[in-house]
Each structure stands twice: as structure tokens, then as C-alpha cells.
Amino acid sequence: MRRLFLPQYHRGISTKTLDGWVKSVQKSGKNVFVKVDEGTAREPIQLVADKEISQEVKVGSAIRATGSIEQSRGTQQETEFVAEQLRVVGRDENPRYDDLSSDNLRKKAHLRARNVQFAALLRARSALFRETHEFFMSRDFIHIDTPKLTKNDCEGGGEVFDVVTTSSDSLNGSDGLKEEPMYLSVSSQLHLEAMVSRLQRVYTLGPAFRAEKQQSHAHLSEFYMLEAEIAFVETVEEMCSVVESYVKYMFSCLDKPNIKSELKILTLENKNSVPISTPFPRITYDDAVDLLKSKGSKVTAKSGLSKKNELDLVKLHGNLPIFVTYYPVNQKPFYMARTPDETKTLSFDLLVPMVGELAGGSVRESNADKLRQRGCGIEWYLETRKRGQPPTAGFGIGFERLLQYLLGIQNIKDTIAFPRWHRHCQC
Numbered sequence: 001m002r003r004l005f006l007p008q009y010h011r012g013i014s015t016k017t018l019d020g021w022v023k024s025v026q027k028s029g030k031n032v033f034v035k036v037d038e039g040t041a042r043e044p045i046q047l048v049a050d051k052e053i054s055q056e057v058k059v060g061s062a063i064r065a066t067g068s069i070e071q072s073r074g075t076q077q078e079t080e081f082v083a084e085q086l087r088v089v090g091r092d093e094n095p096r097y098d099d100l101s102s103d104n105l106r107k108k109a110h111l112r113a114r115n116v117q118f119a120a121l122l123r124a125r126s127a128l129f130r131e132t133h134e135f136f137m138s139r140d141f142i143h144i145d146t147p148k149l150t151k152n153d154c155e156g157g158g159e160v161f162d163v164v165t166t167s168s169d170s171l172n173g174s175d176g177l178k179e180e181p182m183y184l185s186v187s188s189q190l191h192l193e194a195m196v197s198r199l200q201r202v203y204t205l206g207p208a209f210r211a212e213k214q215q216s217h218a219h220l221s222e223f224y225m226l227e228a229e230i231a232f233v234e235t236v237e238e239m240c241s242v243v244e245s246y247v248k249y250m251f252s253c254l255d256k257p258n259i260k261s262e263l264k265i266l267t268l269e270n271k272n273s274v275p276i277s278t279p280f281p282r283i284t285y286d287d288a289v290d291l292l293k294s295k296g297s298k299v300t301a302k303s304g305l306s307k308k309n310e311l312d313l314v315k316l317h318g319n320l321p322i323f324v325t326y327y328p329v330n331q332k333p334f335y336m337a338r339t340p341d342e343t344k345t346l347s348f349d350l351l352v353p354m355v356g357e358l359a360g361g362s363v364r365e366s367n368a369d370k371l372r373q374r375g376c377g378i379e380w381y382l383e384t385r386k387r388g389q390p391p392t393a394g395f396g397i398g399f400e401r402l403l404q405y406l407l408g409i410q411n412i413k414d415t416i417a418f419p420r421w422h423r424h425c426q427c
């Protein structure tokens with residue numbers, strides 16, 4: 001028997017409540033047969049009601065019915081909901097959502113959850129969020145809520161949103177304090193580094209903001225970033241292993257019944273997979289450049305890897321996710337530890353099919369003087385280096401890019417309820 005939501009006042013008696021949205025209405029004799037979508041991955045339930053009480057019921061309406069679940073007289077379903085009372089609690093003027101293209105749906109983000117496939121995507125996303133927390137918490141990581149308002153641009157790329165304070169108090173500076181610039185956080189890394197010094201393993205899954213002008217199928221201005229930091233880790237290789245286990249775990253979750261049922265609705269054409277027992281290949285940056293050159297690419301060690309180079313590397317490794325390690329110092333931010341000759345960073349990127357760069361991480365520089373020489377003037381961050389900060393390493397993964405890769409979704413804007421991108425913030 002299906003489980004229905006039972007409001008408190010109905011417990012203990014056989015009357016049940018059915019809340020949902022009308023998918024179809026069919027009249028037959030003195031009965032009306034209504035397919036009701038409860039907003040879950042389950043097949044719509046059949047509701048049977050007397051014509052008298054169901055006159056107002058139309059496709060798209062939100063309804064609340066009370067009645068009982070009985071064995072169906074039809075052959076299509078085992079049980080049906082026989083309504084004694086039926087109320088239309090919300091009407092829909094134009095219930096056409098399932099035949100709209102992704103482009104059209106994106107223009108009306110506030111109505112997108114009414115599309116059967118997008119609703120399934122949102123439920124799958126929610127389940128994969130939970131699995132992410134499960135992965136980290138079951139490995140003794142502590143979740144930290146990091147600030148979204150900050151004074152520093154962690155990545156140093158200048159792609160930060162400025163926060164303008166509009167309260168008259170702060171404009172006048174009437175509290176005597178100088179108005180200081182504030183930004184929306186581009187990464188939680190520095191704050192996680194501060195926390196990991198006593199908590200040993202920390203992570204966060206929350207919004208990050210990048211004022212990128214680039215408009216592509218892989219860029220959002222506001223996205224969710226999974227970031228983790230582990231104390232007493234000194235090698236790139238250890239960090240790559242953590243990322244690899246997480247990505248493999250997330251792929252294994254696609255076989256869990258609750259997620260599988262959503263994927264059935266999503267009917268994904270380009271769903272990816274990874275062989276769980278095959279290690280992800282690892283290649284140094286220099287070897288990656290040489291490999292690309294040997295295949296005719298014009299890339300140089302100085303120019304850095306373009307997105308095309310990244311995707312080519314993935315193809316050259318049998319379309320498996322691939323770790324590129326030890327990037328040159330001129331291509332990575334100040335906070336990364338370096339090789340003894342100071343030419344390479346102890347860093348890695350994880351490149352995957354469709355998306356290119358999925359994750360990036362590094363061992364962190366532990367020497368305050370070196371950080372200062374590289375232009376870091378974040379005093380509180382520098383102070384941590386003199387307060388028993390152990391070696392630490394960490395990584396960040398764009399959650400929407402991960403969804404793109406896991407589910408084979410071409411456009412990143414179709415992995416999040418309300419996508420934000422350059423000059424697009426409609427609702």
C-alpha cells in the first residue's frame with residue numbers, strides 16, 4: 001500500500017488525505033477518474049470521485065481530497081483513492097510545462113519545478129546533497145558554515161562581487177568607523193584552513209560567487225561549492241585519493257533506489273559512468289603538455305591548458321576522469337605550497353568528460369613569510385601560521401559541474417533551481 005501523508009487530525013481513523021496536482025481527468029458514467037501527481041517520483045495515483053464533487057477539477061489544479069484507499073476495479077493499478085470530499089485549492093490558468101524546451105523553461109525559472117523532468121532533477125539534486133553530507137560525516141568530517149560576506153578575494157582572480165552597503169548609517173560613517181569593502185565569497189578555503197587547525201577534518205557545501213563575464217554551458221555566477229580541508233596532509237597524492245573516492249561514491253549513489261527512480265523520469269541521454277575499480281589516471285602538468293604537443297597541439301607550458309586541451313586529455317585517457325598535478329607557480333594562487341625549487345605548486349585539477357575542470361586542490365603553504373612575499377596581506381590568515389597550524393591540504397568541487405558530469409546534463413543552468421549568470425538574475 002502507498003504511504004500517504006496523514007495530517008495529525010486524521011490519525012487513528014481510516015479516512016486519509018491525498019494532496020497533489022491533477023495530471024489528467026477522465027469522465028466515465030457517474031464517476032470521474034483523476035490521475036494525481038503527489039510531487040514525488042511515484043507514478044500518479046488514481047483518484048475516483050463522484051461527478052458531483054469533482055466538477056471544478058481541471059488538469060493542473062492543486063487538489064486536496066479525503067477518502068480511503070481501496071483495491072482498484074481497473075487493471076492498470078492495484079489500488080486507487082476513493083474520494084469522499086474533494087476541494088480544488090489552487091487553479092492553473094495554463095498547465096503546459098512538460099512539452100516546453102529547456103530554453104523556454106529556463107526563462108521562467110519560477111515555474112520550472114512544474115515540469116515533470118525538472119522536478120525529478122531537483123529531487124535527485126537534493127538526494128545527492130544528502131549523499132555528500134553522508135560521505136563526509138561518516139568519515140568524521142565536521143561541517144562548517146563559512147561566511148558569504150568577506151573582505152578577501154581568496155583566489156586573487158579579481159572575479160569578486162562587491163557588496164555595496166546602502167544603509168544611511170554606514171554611508172555617513174556616523175558610527176565613526178571607516179567603510180571597508182566587502183565581497184561575496186569566491187571560496188571558503190581560507191576560513192576552512194582556520195578551522196581545520198583543531199578539528200582535523202572539515203568541509204562545507206554552500207554558495208560561492210564569481211563575477212565571471214564568461215557565458216558558457218559550464219559557468220554560473222552563483223554556484224554551490226563543496227570544499228574540504230584535512231590537517232596533517234602533506235602530499236598531492238593523498239588529496240587526489242580523497243577526491244577520487246568521493247566522485248566514485250557519488251557515481252555509486254546513482255544506483256540507490258530513491259535516486260534511480262528520479263533518473264528514470266529524467267531519461268538522460270548522456271549519463272556518464274566510471275568503472276569503480278579502475279584508478280583515475282594521474283599525470284603531471286609537464287607530461288600533459290608534452291602529450292598534447294605530441295598530438296599536434298600548440299599548447300606550451302607557459303600558456304596553460306585551455307578547456308579544449310583539458311577535454312583532449314580526458315579523451316586521450318579513455319574518457320576517464322584524470323588528475324593533472326604540479327601546475328607551474330605562475331598559474332596558481334599564492335596559498336599553494338611549492339616544490340623545493342619553487343617552480344611547481346603542490347596542486348592538482350581533476351578533469352572530466354563534458355565539463356573539463358571539475359575539482360581543484362592543493363597542499364597549503366605553511367610559511368607566513370613566503371605567503372607575505374607572494375603578496376598575501378590577510379593578517380588573520382597569516383597569524384594562523386604562527387599558532388600551531390599543521391600542514392593542511394584541501395580541494396573544491398563545483399557541485400553543479402559534478403551534477404552535469406554525473407547526470408550528463410549539457411547546460412549547467414539546468415542543474416540548479418534558480419540559475420544566475422552574467423547579467424541574468426530574473427527572479
Ligand SMILES: NC(=O)C[C@H](N)C(=O)O
Nearest residue numbers: 187189227360394395396
Ligand atoms: N577549497 C579549495 O581548494 C578550492 C579553491 N580555493 C578554489 O576555489 O578553486
